[in-house]
Amino acid sequence: MTNLILHHYPMSPFSEKIRAMLGYAGLQWQSCITREMPPRPLLERLAGGYRKIPVAQIGADIFCDSRIIAAEIAQLSHKPALAVENLDAVQQAYISKVDHDLFFPCLFAAGTLTLNLKVLKAMSLLDVGRFLYDRINMGRKAKVQAVNPLQAKQQVRMHLADLEQRLTQDFLFGQTPTHADFSTYHTLWFIHELAESPLLQGHPRVLSWMARMKAFGHGTAQQIVAAHALQAARVQPRAIAAEYSQDAMIGQTVSIAPADYGCKPTTGVLVAVMPTRWVIARQDTELGTLHVHFPRQGYTLT
Numbered sequence: 267m268t269n270l271i272l273h274h275y276p277m278s279p280f281s282e283k284i285r286a287m288l289g290y291a292g293l294q295w296q297s298c299i300t301r302e303m304p305p306r307p308l309l310e311r312l313a314g315g316y317r318k319i320p321v322a323q324i325g326a327d328i329f330c331d332s333r334i335i336a337a338e339i340a341q342l343s344h345k346p347a348l349a350v351e352n353l354d355a356v357q358q359a360y361i362s363k364v365d366h367d368l369f370f371p372c373l374f375a376a377g378t379l380t381l382n383l384k385v386l387k388a389m390s391l392l393d394v395g396r397f398l399y400d401r402i403n404m405g406r407k408a409k410v411q412a413v414n415p416l417q418a419k420q421q422v423r424m425h426l427a428d429l430e431q432r433l434t435q436d437f438l439f440g441q442t443p444t445h446a447d448f449s450t451y452h453t454l455w456f457i458h459e460l461a462e463s464p465l466l467q468g469h470p471r472v473l474s475w476m477a478r479m480k481a482f483g484h485g486t487a488q489q490i491v492a493a494h495a496l497q498a499a500r501v502q503p504r505a506i507a508a509e510y511s512q513d514a515m516i517g518q519t520v521s522i523a524p525a526d527y528g529c530k531p532t533t534g535v536l537v538a539v540m541p542t543r544w545v546i547a548r549q550d551t552e553l554g555t556l557h558v559h560f561p562r563q564g565y566t567l568t
């Protein structure tokens with residue numbers, strides 16, 4: 267069993283990206299289920315203000331964003347192609363496109379009665395109301411252009427036609443999957459598996475690739491509760507290599523927030539500046555020092 271804890275909820279596409287990666291990596295992990303919307307007191311304590319899901323944790327190190335989590339899984343499983351920074355510029359650009367430009371079109375295009383029924387089964391009516399209120403508010407405050415729901419299906423159809431052409435091998439960029447496959451998978455999982463929408467029909471290569479991706483499963487997960495995750499955080503964070511603590515900003519109090527939507531900042535003392543990530547230290551009266559890791563791309567530091 268690795269000591270990697272994933273904080274997630276079942277219907278979250280970006281969480282599915284990580285769960286599928288954990289399956290491919292063949293890792294044993296610990297699963298801590300969180301609510302579909304704030305308040306999430308445990309994560310507020312561990313990650314500060316960061317409000318997106320998934321979040322991962324190894325002891326007192328907290329990893330925000332699926333990119334950073336993927337880099338940790340790449341290290342743990344010795345599968346370097348799971349980390350975005352190990353891929354070439356073409357794959358990196360493709361990942362940005364599917365993770366950012368196509369995420370909302372896929373969510374909007376997935377509306378089916380089945381999805382609505384699953385949501386109603388998973389949440390109380392009161393929570394559905396809270397969820398909608400939260401997401402409308404998040405959308406209003408977002409710094410990215412809203413998706414036109416009428417154009418969403420067309421965008422997804424174009425995406426599927428493009429994928430059908432691309433999939434000449436078992437995976438998008440070769441015979442083994444890379445981060446790009448998992449980035450592409452999670453939004454289509456939302457449409458095909460969760461919403462059970464017929465949108466993917468008529469795309470035989472996409473459907474076979476989806477089946478290959480699904481076959482990775484989720485690895486072996488042990489369910490844990492909040493108290494266990496808090497207990498796991500009562501250790502010293504990992505040491506930071508000297509080469510990452512040379513930047514002139516080190517030691518300053520900074521706030522880091524996503525640049526697109528859900529832009530809630532986390533504040534702490536900057537302790538590492540790496541080529542692709544920032545790490546800030548936060549103090550919790552009971553847990554001690556926590557190190558919170560963020561990607562540099564797509565986040566702002568003030």
Ligand SMILES: N[C@@H](CCC(=O)N[C@@H](CS)C(=O)NCC(=O)O)C(=O)O
Nearest residue numbers: 278279280317318319320331332333
């Ligand atoms: N860039 C983030 C995006 C994560 C994201 O947007 N997650 C969605 C759920 S799939 C989210 O946080 N929605 C708001 C929420 O759950 O509070 C990542 O790669 O992890």
